[in-house]
Amino acid sequence: xxxxxxxVEPPRRPAPVTAPAAPGRPPxxxxxxxxxxxxxxAIPLVYLVVRATGGGFEAMLDVLARPRVLEYAANSxxxxxxxxxxxxxxxxxTAVVLSRLRVPFPRAWLLVSSLPLAVPxxxxxxxxxxxxxxxxxFVPSWILLTAVTVPYVTLPVAAALRGASGDLEGxxxxxxxxxVRAFLVATWPQVRPAAIAGSLLVALYSLSDFGLVAMMxxxxxxxxxxxxxxxxxxxxxxAVLALLLVVLALLVVVGERSARGQLPRQAARAVAxxxxxxxxxxxxxxxxxAAPAVGVAVPLLGLLARLLEAQTLRELDVARLLGAVGxxxxxxxxxxxxxxxxxxxxxxxxxxxxxxxxxxLESVSYLGHxxxxxxxxxxxxxxxxxxxxVLYQSVVVLVFAYAVLFAPKAISTMRAGLGDVPPRxxxxxxxxxxxxxRAWWRVTVPLALPSVGIGALLVAIATMKELPAxxxxxxxxxxxxxxxxxxxxxxxxxxxxxxxAAMLVLLAAVPAVILSGVRTVAKEEL
Amino acid sequence: xxxxxxxxxxxxxxxxxxxxxxxxxxxxxxxxxVLGPSGCGKTTLLLAIAGLLPIGAGSIRIGERELSRPGRTxxxxxxxxxxxxxxxxxxxxxSVADNIGFAVPRGRGGAMGxxxxxxxxxxxxxxxxxxxxxxxxLSGGQAQRVALARSLAPRPELLLLDEPFxxxxxxxxxxxxxxxxxxxxxxxxxxxxxxxxxxxALTLADKVAVLRDxxxxxxxxxxxxxxxxxxxxxxSFVGDVVELDGLWRGGRVTxxxxxxxxxxxxxxxxxxxxxxxxxxxxxxxPRPELLAHAAAGADARVAAISYAGHDAMLSCDVVGGPTVRxxxxxxxxPHVGDEVRLAVQRPGLAFPATPLQAQI
Numbered sequence: 059x060x061x062x063x064x065x066v067e068p069p070r071r072p073a074p075v076t077a078p079a080a081p082g083r084p085p086x087x088x089x090x091x092x093x094x095x096x097x098x099x100a101i102p103l104v105y106l107v108v109r110a111t112g113g114g115f116e117a118m119l120d121v122l123a124r125p126r127v128l129e130y131a132a133n134s135x136x137x138x139x140x141x142x143x144x145x146x147x148x149x150x151x152t153a154v155v156l157s158r159l160r161v162p163f164p165r166a167w168l169l170v171s172s173l174p175l176a177v178p179x180x181x182x183x184x185x186x187x188x189x190x191x192x193x194x195x196f197v198p199s200w201i202l203l204t205a206v207t208v209p210y211v212t213l214p215v216a217a218a219l220r221g222a223s224g225d226l227e228g229x230x231x232x233x234x235x236x237x238v239r240a241f242l243v244a245t246w247p248q249v250r251p252a253a254i255a256g257s258l259l260v261a262l263y264s265l266s267d268f269g270l271v272a273m274m275x276x277x278x279x280x281x282x283x284x285x286x287x288x289x290x291x292x293x294x295x296x297a298v299l300a301l302l303l304v305v306l307a308l309l310v311v312v313g314e315r316s317a318r319g320q321l322p323r324q325a326a327r328a329v330a331x332x333x334x335x336x337x338x339x340x341x342x343x344x345x346x347x348a349a350p351a352v353g354v355a356v357p358l359l360g361l362l363a364r365l366l367e368a369q370t371l372r373e374l375d376v377a378r379l380l381g382a383v384g385x386x387x388x389x390x391x392x393x394x395x396x397x398x399x400x401x402x403x404x405x406x407x408x409x410x411x412x413x414x415x416x417x418x419l420e421s422v423s424y425l426g427h428x429x430x431x432x433x434x435x436x437x438x439x440x441x442x443x444x445x446x447x448v449l450y451q452s453v454v455v456l457v458f459a460y461a462v463l464f465a466p467k468a469i470s471t472m473r474a475g476l477g478d479v480p481p482r483x484x485x486x487x488x489x490x491x492x493x494x495x496r497a498w499w500r501v502t503v504p505l506a507l508p509s510v511g512i513g514a515l516l517v518a519i520a521t522m523k524e525l526p527a528x529x530x531x532x533x534x535x536x537x538x539x540x541x542x543x544x545x546x547x548x549x550x551x552x553x554x555x556x557x558x559a560a561m562l563v564l565l566a567a568v569p570a571v572i573l574s575g576v577r578t579v580a581k582e583e584l
Numbered sequence: 585x586x587x588x589x590x591x592x593x594x595x596x597x598x599x600x601x602x603x604x605x606x607x608x609x610x611x612x613x614x615x616x617x618v619l620g621p622s623g624c625g626k627t628t629l630l631l632a633i634a635g636l637l638p639i640g641a642g643s644i645r646i647g648e649r650e651l652s653r654p655g656r657t658x659x660x661x662x663x664x665x666x667x668x669x670x671x672x673x674x675x676x677x678x679s680v681a682d683n684i685g686f687a688v689p690r691g692r693g694g695a696m697g698x699x700x701x702x703x704x705x706x707x708x709x710x711x712x713x714x715x716x717x718x719x720x721x722l723s724g725g726q727a728q729r730v731a732l733a734r735s736l737a738p739r740p741e742l743l744l745l746d747e748p749f750x751x752x753x754x755x756x757x758x759x760x761x762x763x764x765x766x767x768x769x770x771x772x773x774x775x776x777x778x779x780x781x782x783x784x785a786l787t788l789a790d791k792v793a794v795l796r797d798x799x800x801x802x803x804x805x806x807x808x809x810x811x812x813x814x815x816x817x818x819x820s821f822v823g824d825v826v827e828l829d830g831l832w833r834g835g836r837v838t839x840x841x842x843x844x845x846x847x848x849x850x851x852x853x854x855x856x857x858x859x860x861x862x863x864x865x866x867x868x869x870p871r872p873e874l875l876a877h878a879a880a881g882a883d884a885r886v887a888a889i890s891y892a893g894h895d896a897m898l899s900c901d902v903v904g905g906p907t908v909r910x911x912x913x914x915x916x917x918p919h920v921g922d923e924v925r926l927a928v929q930r931p932g933l934a935f936p937a938t939p940l941q942a943q944i
């Protein structure tokens with residue numbers, strides 16, 4: 059998932075008076091390469107539209123009017139709304155406590171509050187089912203989704219609070235407002251865009267989520283799509299449901315885009331955290347700890363308990379586990395390489411050039427960000443069957459699906475990294491005799507390399523955690539850790555699933571946490 | 585080495601005209617300062633000369649070689665023009681040696697040849713033992729030295745310096761800029777130095793180009809610019825002025841300081857016309873014995889003294905007239921309240937009574 063790329067970039071300098079601007083027209087080859095990347099990103103959506111409307115408009119309406127479909131849609135929207143609201147309240151509260159009050163070990167608390175991002179929703183679901191096998195339906199889905207998505211609000215709001223000028227709040231206090239009203243009148247407007255953008259990401263996550271709701275047997279659109287697809291006689295219905303989900307997701311993304319632009323960054327003096335009474339602190343810290351406890355601690359403890367049971371260890375099929383690890387790492391590396399390859403021209407273009415064509419190409423390349431994994435999986439099944447049957451059920455299509463889904467992560471980090479290279483340095487290299495390409499190679503590339511690496515790592519981590527597209531597209535006989543965990547959980551073999559869950563945590567969550575310590579940008583990108 | 589010719593050059597930045605019809609000819613080997621207030625287009629002009637911005641009209645040439653004209657810009661890497669940007673802009677991923685050697689090809693001449701050249705340049709700018717450092721381990725002055733060495737490495741025909749001393753503290757700035765000017769003269773490199781600091785321009789440069797709102801106001805030696813400014817704006821931009829209203833009569837302006845000999849700048853006044861007389865504070869001296877010779881002077885009382893160490897600025901109330909400011913060496917200063925007799929020791933400058941801009 060992506061926190062608005064603009065929000066993680068440093069503010070762009072207003073006018074290129076002292077720094078030479080890039081020449082107005084981007085190089086043709088770069089545009090072509092970015093066009094290829096955008097076209098690749100557009101395949102799933104375009105093909106889905108073709109497929110869903112293929113049966114004619116009336117057939118579509120017919121599907122949409124079915125009572126089951128309406129129930130799925132209502133469940134999806136209701137769950138997304140409830141999760142968004144609770145995440146907004148809890149996340150904002152957490153951010154205020156962590157950045158405005160004097161908390162012991164503030165950095166550690168911030169890291170802890172970002173931990174749920176590293177845990178895929180279905181893993182949290184599994185961890186709870188291990189302990190409480192009976193939970194199901196709306197309420198557990200709501201609570202668990204809230205717990206794993208709260209950081210999407212907490213982190214940007216905490217960042218915005220750090221950047222918000224505290225002087226304004228002081229001014230409001232001297233003008234007679236109490237502390238709460240001063241916060242509302244002076245600081246909240248500066249934080250609101252970040253809070254809204256974060257909430258919309260939560261909404262998108264909730265709409266797209268498949269693993270958790272399916273484990274909780276709460277029938278949302280994603281679940282309905284999977285059902286309709288599994289009952290292979292009704293693939294047209296699957297396509298129509300997927301299109302409906304895409305429309306909802308795109309609405310959310312449009313909302314997020316219009317909310318994110320309003321974040322004006324100004325140099326400001328930060329507010330010194332306020333000291334409060336110990337009793338108050340003891341009352342507030344559980345609020346901060348709630349999401350990490352529900353989304354991380356309980357599931358991991360449940361997992362650990364089950365893992366250490368004698369029966370689990372006795373039944374462990376080491377070869378199979380290693381096979382799954384190999385497959386997971388293999389597709390993750392492939393996806394990271396392909397995603398970086400696709401993202402590079404788009405990021406290079408977007409970091410230096412403006413214009414309608416550039417922003418159109420960039421927007422299309424970001425499509426994967428809005429498309430739920432199950433939709434991309436479904437559409438690529440159709441696409442492979444109809445257009446390249448040779449590749450159907452091959453690793454190629456699977457890796458391509460990951461690249462489309464997660465290239466936006468690579469684009470936004472690499473775009474920021476490339477944009478951070480001062481154009482002046484490139485200009486200096488030019489005056490020292492380097493051609494534009496040579497200057498790019500000698501100056502821009504080495505300086506932007508860390509962002510490429512982080513982009514690749516983000517894609518690899520996301521790929522290892524991906525579930526629904528993997529379920530639809532994986533070749534027969536290829537199992538990743540996520541699918542092994544899933545297949546055992548749905549048949550209630552929690553013990554057999556434990557080793558796979560543990561490996562998944564080690565492979566995907568641990569690097570994610572390390573990465574979040576390395577760069578705050580990366581933390582918000584997970 | 586050949587002259588740099590900037591001929592009728594205009595540059596547009598987005599929709600605004602940043603440089604308007606500027607023509608200057610810079611002789612080979614000269615150090616020329618481009619002086620103007622911030623936002624006047626100095627840097628834009630520099631970028632156009634470097635080939636980093638296209639020009640909208642006119643042409644830029646070095647000798648017979650055309651570098652820029654509308655629609656055709658020889659790329660920066662093929663111009664042989666060096667550039668020292670503001671804030672040094674060293675490549676952060678390269679060591680000092682690799683920064684200096686950025687434009688020194690590897691391979692040809694062997695690694696030894698390159699290392700020798702780098703050491704030579706480091707020595708030239710006084711950085712001998714720092715070549716192994718990373719740019720972030722350098723002070724501001726050292727970084728500027730590296731940037732200078734880096735730009736000199738490919739032996740440019742012309743060197744552009746964009747306010748290279750602006751970020752340094754006063755003491756370092758004065759020392760480094762003198763050193764750099766000496767170095768450039770010794771190398772015989774034609775250089776263009778952009779600055780908004782009048783003192784820097786006047787002390788360092790062979791010639792000064794004064795730029796205002798993208799137009800060239802005046803081009804000449806520092807002395808011409810200071811003593812014979814082409815307009816009242818240049819006069820007050822490059823130094824302090826004392827302004828007095830008066831009447832023009834036969835080459836003199838009758839004002840509070842008597843009938844002061846003056847040159848009319850940019851217009852031809854008739855006898856009896858109202859004019860504005862401009863003097864430099866140091867042209868006014870408390871020397872009554874000059875009065876007979878200069879035929880201009882007045883009695884005054886010292887109202888305030890602003891002491892600056894090497895000299896001092898005195899505000900004097902002319903008897904029955906305005907307050908004038910005068911500068912004198914701070915050796916034997918009068919006291920506030922003292923009576924002084926002021927004389928004007930050289931011809932002043934006469935400008936139209938209303939500023940030219942207001943007439944348009």
